[in-house]
Amino acid sequence: MNTVEVIKPGVLALLMDAGRKGQHGLGLTTGGPLDADAFFWANTLVRNTPNATAIEVSVGGMELRANAEVQIAVTGAQMPLFIDGNPRAIWQSHTVAAGSTIKLDFAKQGARAYLAVAGGFDVKPQFGSTATVVREGIGGLNGSALATGDALPVLAQRPTDDQMLPVNLWPTYPQHPVLRVIEGYQVAHFSAAQRALFYSHEYQLSQQCDRMGYRLRGPALQCDIGGIVSEGICLGAIQVPADGQPIVLLNDRQTIGGYPKIGSVFSADLALLGQLMPGATVSFAPISAEAAHAELLLAERRRLAATQQLERLS
The missing domain is CATH 2.40.100.10 (Cyclophilin-like)
Structure with missing residues (x-):
């Protein structure tokens, strides 16, 4: 089985899908990504479904090792990305060779980044979702934040060409919103x-x-x-x-x-x-x-147009 190994988890890294819906009657909260747009684009750049399980990295300091060839994308906060020590751009996908290290340094702007792998991380859902909620001890791996030594299974997917989200489509994160x-x-x-x-x-x-x-x-x-x-x-x-x-x-x-x-x-x-x-x-x-x-409808139309633009460029 293809895996990605956690060498350093950083400040806080959580396995996350789009959220646990319809479980409030059981007292279970929604969870899911704090930056839903960045999460969406991370999965889109590696051609995953919008609900595929990715990693939410808070503040940074995470290091991983790919035990098989994988394709990744990082979006969200300005966390410098390095593959085998070489800087790589975020908001685009990269093919990572087996045995390579993936490092996300500490954020220079923003607080949370999202790392997706092609195919998604293969985590068993709990109550319909893989979203980790540490307070409830549910989702992810044993309901906990990622830790050194964790092996994250990756669903197999055919290799695809790397692609980049056009700069004009990147969201902006104002210092005083x-x-x-x-x-x-x-x-x-x-x-x-x-x-x-x-x-x-x-x-x-x-x-x-x-x-x-x-x-x-x-x-x-x-x-x-x-x-x-x-x-x-x-x-x-x-x-x-x-x-x-x-x-x-x-x-x-x-x-x-x-x-x-x-x-x-x-x-x-x-x-x-x-x-x-x-x-x-x-x-x-x-x-x-x-x-x-009305704003949500316009945003959904912009997202659809952006996705179609990305497909045309790939």
Whole structure:
């Protein structure tokens, strides 16, 4: 069986597919890549299906050995890629000879990169997904982050030509993104003055940031209710606990919660947040549900056109 061996796992490396859907009733969260676009393009560049299992590399410092010839692609954060010590470009695929080493250095910009192999990593799904959620001990290899010595099976696939995503299609990761917010029904419990405060000030990412959620620091928000009956929580929900400091909930969030929510970050903007490190700053702006739906439709059309362009160039 073809395998890729983990020599150094780096800060945090997780096997990941597109996410565990439809399992909230069992208390299992979604998981999946924090930067869904980068994950998609990593798989696309090696001609995988969009849900193929890849590696999410947080911060960097990972080193692998290919025990058979494989084709790889790395996308996302600016993590310098080296194959046998030679620098290689990200946002394109590379054929790696058997016995070669693959190294991702520490990120120069952004926080998360995605490494896909042609055919995908051959990992048994749990509850319909291979996405690793360490808090729940599920997915990946034994529900854990990758560790030195792990052997990752690779599904066999016929060799194909290497290809590059055109530079004009690369996403940009601003240092200070403006995250669009779809307000929910609980926004009525925040006065007009409190909403103005939220939208007119920047917030800093605290050190308490992980795949479960990002705790922010900035002007404290006041709400006329101290809590609610626990209810389901969507991706990107912005909880406001008693101290008034917002928490943006991400892929590994709990499935229910009892803090009031001012709204939810628009899903298309969550990748921008997931590519930030603690200490970075963000601002917020409202967007209507109708405008968000239109934006998602346009984004899907752009992705389809980009995929077709890539196929024409290959």
